[in-house]
Amino acid sequence: MHGLMQNWQLTVDKVLDHAAHNHGDREIVTREVEGNVTRTTYKALHERAKMVSSALKEEGIKLGDRVATLAWNTARHMEAWYGTMGIGAVLHTINPRLHPDQVAWIANHAEDRILLFDTTFLPIVEAAKSQFKTIEKFVILTSRDNMPDNSLGAVSYEDWIKGKSPDVVWGDFDEQTACGLCYTSGTTGNPKGVLYSHRSNVLHTFITMGVDTLGMGAADVVLPVVPMFHANAWGLAFACPATGAKLVMPGADMSGKAIYELLDKEKVTITAAVPTVWLLLLTYLQENNLKLPHLRKVVIGGSAVPERILRAFEEEFEVDVFHAWGMTELSPLGTLGALPAHLVDAPHEQQMEYKLKQGRPPFGVELKIVDDEGNDLPRDGETSGRLVCRGPAISSAYFKGDGGEVLDENGFFDTGDVATLDQHSTMQITDRAKDVIKSGGEWISSIDIENFAVGHPQVANAAAIGIYHPKWDERPLLVVQPAPGEKPSKEDVLKQLEGKIAKWWTPDDVQFVDEIPLGATGKINKLKLREMFADYKLPTA
Amino acid sequence: MHGLMQNWQLTVDKVLDHAAHNHGDREIVTREVEGNVTRTTYKALHERAKMVSSALKEEGIKLGDRVATLAWNTARHMEAWYGTMGIGAVLHTINPRLHPDQVAWIANHAEDRILLFDTTFLPIVEAAKSQFKTIEKFVILTSRDNMPDNSLGAVSYEDWIKGKSPDVVWGDFDEQTACGLCYTSGTTGNPKGVLYSHRSNVLHTFITMGVDTLGMGAADVVLPVVPMFHANAWGLAFACPATGAKLVMPGADMSGKAIYELLDKEKVTITAAVPTVWLLLLTYLQENNLKLPHLRKVVIGGSAVPERILRAFEEEFEVDVFHAWGMTELSPLGTLGALPAHLVDAPHEQQMEYKLKQGRPPFGVELKIVDDEGNDLPRDGETSGRLVCRGPAISSAYFKGDGGEVLDENGFFDTGDVATLDQHSTMQITDRAKDVIKSGGEWISSIDIENFAVGHPQVANAAAIGIYHPKWDERPLLVVQPAPGEKPSKEDVLKQLEGKIAKWWTPDDVQFVDEIPLGATGKINKLKLREMFADYKLPTA
Ligand SMILES: Nc1ncnc2c1ncn2[C@@H]1O[C@H](COP(=O)(O)OP(=O)(O)OP(=O)(O)O)[C@@H](O)[C@H]1O
Ligand SMILES: Nc1ncnc2c1ncn2[C@@H]1O[C@H](COP(=O)(O)OP(=O)(O)OP(=O)(O)O)[C@@H](O)[C@H]1O
Ligand SMILES: [Mg+2]
Ligand SMILES: [Mg+2]
Known part of the structure; x- marks a missing residue:
């Protein structure tokens, strides 16, 4: 026996509908890529997102098609999101901090048909251009006046949506429908494509709204510095309109x-x-x-x-x-x-x-x-x-x-x-799991060692990796990037760890580097680090 | 194209699982019907709810069967809820403030197979007994020591679950499965059965947890005075375990x-x-x-x-x-x-x-x-x-x-x-809609008039109803129940409304009664009130 409750599909268009109807005059403030600060409202953003839907439909975008963005957190980026998702197309956020080759690889893997991007990222798009296999149209998220010269035949976003009808039906599809595509950061290997559904995004929105989660109310003002290309700005691009919180979008700066x-x-x-x-x-x-x-x-x-x-x-x-x-x-x-x-x-x-x-x-x-x-x-x-x-x-x-x-x-x-x-x-x-250091059958936590090491004032960044050891299989090596102008000694750094970690966790050596390699989301790239130390031998080995 | 997210069905057993696993030692405090205060935890309540499931299964209760309660807010009532819902049976909360004839009517309409009730409600159950058509078993929510004499062949709850296995599988059915049944208050006519699904209850739980809704966190202590037989205690019986808030259950007092x-x-x-x-x-x-x-x-x-x-x-x-x-x-x-x-x-x-x-x-x-x-x-x-x-x-x-x-x-x-x-x-x-007073084609709000009238210190309660008028169709009559020992005059009461409501909304008359009739949830019973004034004629008519 089924309950007798309404069949109200959990689709994200309802989130922005809710904001427009119930929190219509709450603001979205954007620091534009050009540096100036602009303001709009949920009501206006909703209307323009519908115009994006019309523009996409004119391009032949249908349910399930992928539309990509290479963009900062801005009101336009949100319009593009909801305009795409509202008609059941899939919004693919590409991480612009990736290498252009990787950007192209991801766009091809996703089979993106349209790419919307900020002027800041024109060099990446130009560099990747010859490798793109599926992109039919480039839209630059700016007005005609600010359009940069380009070899892409790109159109300005404002021109593209101008005069388009805001009367488009949103939703009206199954809540399991794919909604967003986001690749993992690629810290431990190749980025993998995560395909969100409308249902999962709406349920995550509810989770986000709890007091002990992000817990915002209509009277809050929320600044997501975390980019929309990092897993939906941790859900804030949905949770803020769902609660009516004012949104402050930091753009590129x-x-x-x-x-x-x-x-x-x-x-x-x-x-x-x-x-x-x-x-x-x-x-x-x-x-x-x-x-x-x-x-x-x-x-x-x-x-x-x-x-x-x-x-x-x-x-x-x-x-x-x-x-x-x-x-x-x-x-x-x-x-x-x-x-x-x-x-x-x-x-x-x-x-x-x-x-x-x-x-x-x-x-x-x-x-x-x-x-x-x-x-x-x-x-x-x-x-x-x-x-x-x-x-x-x-x-x-x-x-x-x-x-x-x-x-x-x-x-x-x-x-x-x-x-x-x-x-x-x-x-x-x-x-x-891939970074755990296995010493004599026991695990040593690289994160613990790193956390204590960066507590040293002369240390800018630190990474612990496992290095081959004939007796213990692996022993930890600590790689340190000194703070600007500092020259900490191996002893200084190891002293910092004393009493904080188990004695047998103490790294067998400390090596200093100018820069610890970071990935596209600012995390330590241990794959690269391990490559750098591939020929290194521990003094204890 | 569907998203690639987990198929995690929204069923309410997961709510109590969550509380037991993550907030296991948070307390549920109950003022027992006997007056003493007892304490348990989400972990212990979870285990006993599973024992309820075993007991129900032994009675032959299956997916979709109705199990009824006539009970105050207590830990045992919660155990009975989750024990029933967890195996896909339907928990039917009956409002004990209804007349025994109505209780019987509702139990028959619901086809309840088992009735669990507090000792307080034994007189109601005894009075309704001969009318029950489907109830096979009566369980009294108390220990053997506190069992009252009865002619129902009832078993004590503690005896009933004693020794039952807490190893029962919960969930594992479609989220659309019926979960709870609750009849409306019957303020405007016959009570109507609302059949909640697991999905609707879980989604309502999420809604409840928002900051601008009920907004509790794990550190909160929540006292639902509103009874569980009023639409799930406004969702608190779900939202508190979902957040880990401590629950304080007031019992009968x-x-x-x-x-x-x-x-x-x-x-x-x-x-x-x-x-x-x-x-x-x-x-x-x-x-x-x-x-x-x-x-x-x-x-x-x-x-x-x-x-x-x-x-x-x-x-x-x-x-x-x-x-x-x-x-x-x-x-x-x-x-x-x-x-x-x-x-x-x-x-x-x-x-x-x-x-x-x-x-x-x-x-x-x-x-x-x-x-x-x-x-x-x-x-x-x-x-x-x-x-x-x-x-x-x-x-x-x-x-x-x-x-x-x-x-x-x-x-x-x-x-x-x-x-x-x-x-x-x-x-x-x-x-x-049924209480609106239609005067000359325009609507007069009975609630507005009542709200201002009860602002008068000599007025305990007030109700406005529409009475036939030859020229205006209907005109408002204000019925007033004076505060104990008070004797307000018609002029006093009308003066209270002056300037607060439109002049043409002013009641054509004020009548005083010893008691304004209330329904089972304490709301004014206007059906009865209109019967009481069926023969009344307005002085202006
Ligand atoms: N608060 C935190 N503390 C420690 N680690 C964290 C924290 N938050 C996230 N992480 C790490 O980030 C990971 C998730 O990051 P993300 O999904 O951006 O991609 P990634 O795992 O870095 O890349 P890939 O999966 O492609 O290797 C987690 O699995 C965890 O290792
Ligand atoms: N804050 C409130 N202010 C005014 N009225 C309210 C408020 N909250 C609830 N109500 C009234 O209570 C009604 C819902 O009550 P409930 O579901 O308990 O049954 P009922 O409507 O009283 O009974 P029935 O539907 O059987 O006539 C609402 O439709 C509304 O009229
Ligand atoms: Mg990962
Ligand atoms: Mg009603």
Whole structure:
């Protein structure tokens, strides 16, 4: 027997419809790629998104066709999103920090038919142009006046949607319909295509809106520094219209100065980004003796939150830090660091210790850790194992199957992360499965070593990798990028780790490099690092 | 093309699984029907709910079978819920405030096979016993020691689940499967059966968790005074385990003293009930000079919030009042009164004016007002019309079809309420369609007149009904129940309305009664009131 409730399909067009009808005059503020700040409303954005739909239909775009963007967070980018998704086409966000060859490879793999991009990215598109196999049309997200010279026959976005009808039917298809395509960062290998459905995006939106998740209300002002090409700006491009929160879009300028200006002038209450962006902001704030009186919550994820960033926000700026762990395959939120009940009145240091961990799963994310044979491991906060998960906004496969099988026989997705879970389901990432250092049959967490190493003031960045050892199989080597102008010694750095990690975890050596290689999302590229040290031999070997 | 995301069915057993795994030691505190206070945890409740499932299976209960409860909010009631729903049987909450004949009628209509009930309701069950046609077994929600004498052959709940296996598979059926059955209050006619699906309950849970909806987090302590037999305690019986909030269950005692004690001792942060309950509490607080330092949010709905209740909470007790409008058919939340952005810094009086309205719809509830021909009416805050709505947790039909067709050709459900909407979608109920007074072709809002009339200190309750008038078709009669020991005059009462309502809305007469008849959920029973005044003639007629 079925319930007798309405058949209301979970499609993302309803999110923007909701915003236009109920929060029509709430603003979307954009720092344009040209530098000036513009303002629109959900009502106006909704109408222009419908015009995008008409323009796409005129190009022959149909249900399931892929439309790509190479774009910053702006109101136009949002219009393009909803205009595409609303008619059941698939919005493919390409990460512009990839090499042009990779951009072309991804666009071809996705079989994108149209590419919309910001003027900033013209050089990438020109460089990749000869390799694109499926793109029929290039649209530059700007007005006619700002159109750059190009060899693509590109049209300006404003010209393209001008005069198009805003009367287009949205939705009206199954909620399982594909909605968005986003490739993983390619940190551990080739990027894999994650194909979101309307249903998964709407359910993730609901998850995002919870108090202990991102938790914004209609009166909030949200600045997603995290780009829309990183797994839907962690869901904010949906959750903000769904709640009626005002959106502040930072465009191309991630400098501390530019972000501070927006946070301050627009009275931003919630913001989200990866740690590296916050380092820039914090440096700017400290150098200029500035405060953040309006900001109440900063969400930090994508890689582990360094302690100095956590403390600066919490202690100097009195902003609540929500550490978040997620993956492209999780839409992306997996855990968040809202304080659990038993820590709300706990001493500050205990709270900070908790907030360095990755947090707890919201309803809609099932987490557990397993050993290599797939057996459940205890939630004791000590045992670490492969982190696997289930939920309505978690991948079941990659686009075209390229990335392999990802579910076990119980439907759990293998995250490729190694973690501990405690009795309250507080999760702590100890490593990537591919980065774990296996010494004498035991695991050493590269992330732990790195986190403590970067606590040294003379260290800008640090990475631990496993190096062959005749007796122990692998032993850790610590690679250090010194802070500008600094020359830390091996002993200095190792001293920093003393007493913080188990003695047998101590790296067998420290090597200094000018720059630790980073991937397209700012994470350490250990593949490349391992290549750099392919011929290296440990002094202990 | 479909997205490639996991097929994770939205079934409510996952809600309690989530609580047990991730918030296992959070408490559920119950004031037992016997008066003592007991404590359990989500983990223990989960295990006992599974034992209920085993007990039900032994009784031969299968997917789709109905299991009924006549019960207060207690941990046992929750166990019975999840134990029933987890195996795909349908939990039917019967309103114990109904007459025994109605209880029997509803149980027969639902074809309930098992009835679980609190000792308090034994007299009702005994009285209805001879009329029950389908109930095979009676279970009393208590221990063997507390079992009352009865002629039902009833078993004690604790005996019934004792030794039963907690190893039962939950879920594993389609999310459209029927999950709960709840009849409407019967204010305007016969109660109608609303059949919730697992999907609708889970989606409503997500809606409930939003900051501007009920918005609880894991650190909150929630006291649902609103009973589980009123549309799932407004969703709290799902939303609290979904977030890990501590639950405080008030059992049978709704007195100001009992509720205050729980609010205070358990440090409740969020609570919800109908206005009449809050009147009792406020009187008790004022008489005993008490404060509510922990409480931060009180949700009030089911009927319009009287101004004195709003002001007492907001001004004397500094608690944020969320006015809520809902219906059994909406699972039940439709609108909530979180302040919109433009009023957050507005003068207090403007905020109070807003909070007397019913609020705005969250994402997942589409609202509009239409005229009698179904044409959309403007959102100008003035025009009133029939309120219709759409959403994934809104009825498409009543159980067995008894209640008629409810959707229009666009899938909108007719609420039977008459309301205005403003440009921000702020909704204000002006009347029930059946209660609207039609004077000279124009509508007079009975609710408005009543709300102002009860503002008079000598008035305990007031109801406006339309009475036949030869010239105007109908004119309003105001029926007043004086406050204990008071004797207000007709002139006094009408003076109270002066300047607050349009002159032509002024009732043509005021009649005094000892008691205004109320229905099973404490709402004014206008059907009965109209019967009482069937022979009455207006002095102006
Ligand atoms: N708060 C965090 N702490 C530690 N690691 C994190 C955190 N948030 C995210 N990560 C890491 O980022 C990964 C997800 O990143 P993303 O989906 O962008 O691609 P990627 O895993 O870096 O790339 P690829 O899958 O292509 O190798 C997680 O699996 C985890 O390893
Ligand atoms: N905040 C509120 N202000 C005014 N009226 C409200 C409010 N909340 C609920 N109501 C009224 O309660 C109704 C829903 O109540 P419920 O589902 O319990 O059954 P009922 O409508 O009273 O009974 P029946 O449908 O059997 O006549 C709404 O349609 C509305 O008329
Ligand atoms: Mg990955
Ligand atoms: Mg009704």
